[in-house]
Amino acid sequence: MNPVGNALSNFCALCIHADTSRRAAAAGARIICHNAPVSRHGEAGTDPEPTGRAADSDGRPYRLLRQEILDGAIRPGDLLLETALSTRYEVSRTPIRVALVRLEHDGLVERASRGFRVRVGSAEDVLDIYEARIALESTAAAGAALRRTDLELARLTHLHQESVGADVPVAADLHRQWHEVLWTASHNLAIASTLVRLCSQLTIFDPAPMLQPGSLDAACDEHRHILDAIADRDPDAARDAVAAHLTRTRETRLAVLAKG
Template sequence: MGVYENIKHAIITEVYPPGFRLTEEALTKDWNVSRTPIREALKKLEFDGLITPLKRGFIVRTFSKEDLQQVYDLRALLESYAAAQAAMNRTEEDILFIQDAIRAYEIAMEIKEKDMDQNQAIVEANSRFHRGVINASCNNHVRDLIDKVVVLPLMFRSFYHFDQTDIDQSFQMHKTIARAIEENDPYRAKSAMEEHILRGRDFVLQHYESDATTVSQTID
């Protein structure tokens, strides 16, 4: 990964938690690079809404419960539309990609069932599934908009609160969405994706009060 991706991942995984101050000097030491790529990364992260500027340096942004609600609602709107578009525009290659993501999720479920501390494989498989659906929509404008808002749910790390039943329900929703896309059923694909995202929203909001320190700008 590049410097931008590394710092972004560090924010998502709370190596740099909400309210953490970031400076060029400290980041050059953390990542053993010059200030130029650090400056470029910070500009992108500010554009993403992950950090906000200070007089000197930046601070990792925090978000309110209302922020979470609004972003999840927007994500539900965008991704459900993308799922409907995917059902109409998908190729066989898209179907294979989505099915591979579902298989990766199933394998990740088995890993997490043995060790509940293992979340990364679940997060990655989930992200891959949603990316596959978005790509299958063949709509670059929707993709760009989703890229702007999807970070918040991912950073809240809802999977870190999921028990095995929650994970299985998410998996079943993935299969329902994939089936609708494969069968060229835009209405069912849209409805299933909307339900899937809003379930994630409700789960995150339910846990907000008990885990407020992790509300820093995903997937569900």
């Protein structure tokens, strides 16, 4: 068996489980209360936190609040009050304040008259993010074609194979993971970390494009072309394939936003 086959065989033994969480649609501003349920699962691509009990106490509100925003449990336009969040996460207001400032830097929340609120995106936001994403992820794909390891190629192959024919929520999560592995395979931390931030903003700004009819099959075909280029170590083909893929998903997102 060749190195890629060995890597894929070993990786498949680990088994990837998909998180099928879905975002709720924005339906007016709410004030987040302390007795609402708190999400406990992690998010791939979240900034690493320092180790140690004190560091975990400070970083936990950021991780949980960020995940609830990305999951849709806390919706665009919702008000985020330090006092309510302090009670909700059972911490003092200081780590809550730090978490809100970090989330503002991530582009997920913005300052409001009564504290902070989850950002509500516009078509202009989507256009701006995609302009940056197409440039960065195309470069990442070219880098992955040149620098990917056999294990990274095996992970991309496995995620792609699992997504073909999967239910939409499962496939959407697998496709998100696939893109994250692609960024990692570029071995460019600056690009990868920026793409995490940009795609987190897209998550809350508008519905996922794969929920639209025919989009999932198109995305699988496009991923196959990107994967072939990376396997062949063809940076130009990988760059072009990613640009075409993201251009289509951009147009799908904008069409959904235009419908209101």
